[in-house]
Amino acid sequence: MKKREIMLIFMMMLLLIPIFIVGWYNHPSADDYNYSCFTYEVLEENGNIFELILATLKTSKIFMQEWQGLYSSAIVLSLQPGIFGERFYGLTTIIIFVVLYLGIHAFFKTIYRFIFQVENKKYILLTFFTLFFIIQTIPSTVEGLYWYNGSMNYLFFFSLLLFQISLLIRYWCQEKNGIVIQLSIISFILSGGNHVTAFANILVELMFFVYGLIKKKKRLVIVSLMAGMIGFYINLSAPGTVVRSNQIQYQGNVIKTVYETFVNSFYKMKIWTNVNLILFLLGMMGVMFHEIQQLKINNRKIIGIAILQYIVLAGMMSVPYHAMGYFGQPRITNVVYISFVFMSLIFVVCLLSYIYQNFYLKKYVFFKEKWLTMFLMIFILWIVLFGKNYETSTTMKAISQLNNGILKQYSKELDERVKLYENKALKGVTVKALTVKPNLIYFDDVTENPEDWRNESIRQYYKKDFVVLEKPNW
Numbered sequence: 001m002k003k004r005e006i007m008l009i010f011m012m013m014l015l016l017i018p019i020f021i022v023g024w025y026n027h028p029s030a031d032d033y034n035y036s037c038f039t040y041e042v043l044e045e046n047g048n049i050f051e052l053i054l055a056t057l058k059t060s061k062i063f064m065q066e067w068q069g070l071y072s073s074a075i076v077l078s079l080q081p082g083i084f085g086e087r088f089y090g091l092t093t094i095i096i097f098v099v100l101y102l103g104i105h106a107f108f109k110t111i112y113r114f115i116f117q118v119e120n121k122k123y124i125l126l127t128f129f130t131l132f133f134i135i136q137t138i139p140s141t142v143e144g145l146y147w148y149n150g151s152m153n154y155l156f157f158f159s160l161l162l163f164q165i166s167l168l169i170r171y172w173c174q175e176k177n178g179i180v181i182q183l184s185i186i187s188f189i190l191s192g193g194n195h196v197t198a199f200a201n202i203l204v205e206l207m208f209f210v211y212g213l214i215k216k217k218k219r220l221v222i223v224s225l226m227a228g229m230i231g232f233y234i235n236l237s238a239p240g241t242v243v244r245s246n247q248i249q250y251q252g253n254v255i256k257t258v259y260e261t262f263v264n265s266f267y268k269m270k271i272w273t274n275v276n277l278i279l280f281l282l283g284m285m286g287v288m289f290h291e292i293q294q295l296k297i298n299n300r301k302i303i304g305i306a307i308l309q310y311i312v313l314a315g316m317m318s319v320p321y322h323a324m325g326y327f328g329q330p331r332i333t334n335v336v337y338i339s340f341v342f343m344s345l346i347f348v349v350c351l352l353s354y355i356y357q358n359f360y361l362k363k364y365v366f367f368k369e370k371w372l373t374m375f376l377m378i379f380i381l382w383i384v385l386f387g388k389n390y391e392t393s394t395t396m397k398a399i400s401q402l403n404n405g406i407l408k409q410y411s412k413e414l415d416e417r418v419k420l421y422e423n424k425a426l427k428g429v430t431v432k433a434l435t436v437k438p439n440l441i442y443f444d445d446v447t448e449n450p451e452d453w454r455n456e457s458i459r460q461y462y463k464k465d466f467v468v469l470e471k472p473n474w
Contacts, residue, residue: 063240081148140334144330285352296357
């Protein structure tokens with residue numbers, strides 16, 4: 001890598017430090033306890049790795065029977081870092097960063113080696129630049145970077161989807177049928193995750209398969225497509241999924257779902273196509289400029305790519321809408337937003353390549369790397385200062401809440417609760433209400449009702465008779 005690229009990566013990592021520091025004031029919340037009761041119990045009893053694995057499988061089995069069919073998610077969520085000690089929950093943000101980095105890295109590395117056919121390390125800068133932009137502009141920070149259950153249930157599987165797309169590209173470019181085995185395994189795992197990325201995976205594989213039929217090649221994608229569809233069926237037909245659907249009591253209408261999701265997709269794309277996204281795309285085009293020149297894309301492919309991307313985006317939104325009658329929680333918006341960022345990047349790469357090849361821009365485009373480095377440095381500072389569409393960036397939120405002491409107070413109050421929870425002499429626990437709820441990391445809390453599911457989750461986790469919030473003395 002060049003010195004300029006290393007300098008830019010160092011600059012971005014430096015600006016992410018406050019976000020990681022905030023993580024150390026973080027604590028488990030809501031479903032974090034639900035999914036990790038059995039794994040926590042194993043570690044409390046000094047169980048071995050084999051018993052821990054069995055506990056994750058037990059979690060998956062029970063949730064498939066009682067709440068939802070996300071057989072892969074349950075395993076991942078049962079391993080929230082707080083089971084190793086409350087303070088380890090602070091690793092959540094670092095885990096999310098690493099997970100996203102690996103998926104994005106695999107995607108760009110595959111693009112460079114198999115699409116651009118270039119052997120250099122630019123994809124590392126592209127990975128960091130994309131990840132930095134996503135972290136600073138993500139719609140919901142608490143459900144994307146700090147709440148393990150929400151973020152891992154969506155961003156982990158989104159990262160896995162990027163791996164899957166990378167493998168599909170490799171399979172298309174290489175005559176290695178062994179890749180199909182990897183595709184099938186990941187496809188089945190994806191279908192046991194959240195419904196949004198599971199359905200997106202099926203749509204992407206279906207498109208690759210249909211294109212393979214047209215070109216009369218690479219038709220073995222049908223194997224991984226079938227693996228994904230079988231897994232998705234298991235997920236949707238699980239007894240737990242039926243239980244949850246009955247509680248929601250919403251009867252989805254296919255025609256209404258298609259209409260609403262296509263309209264909402266257009267609306268979201270309009271909102272998300274702002275100054276910051278445009279500047280981000282310009283920076284990415286600058287990094288990839290020399291490679292883009294070598295691509296040969298015709299106008300029919302560009303139109304086709306745009307239509308297919310729109311279908312996938314609408315398809316992702318259709319899953320929660322058809323099930324619940326609305327587009328889901330902020331954690332779902334997070335994964336749809338990140339998907340849109342990648343779709344915009346792919347579309348702009350293809351469009352720029354077409355314009356460059358067909359409008360003879362070679363005579364007029366003058367490109368110098370020092371200009372690009374300066375632009376990227378200015379943009380990195382810009383996105384930190386102005387964040388998502390002129391709202392506060394994640395870094396600035398982190399700095400603000402670290403300075404005003406709200407995070408320290410929040411963590412102190414939860415630490416006091418943990419002491420009560422871990423006190424074996426107490427059969428039941430009554431906790432004081434939180435005096436602060438920092439919006440950067442606070443997700444949910446117990447209530448005054450001991451039978452509330454949030455209270456029940458903590459009660460089961462710590463094996464208490466009851467856990468309840470102290471009633472105020474008015």
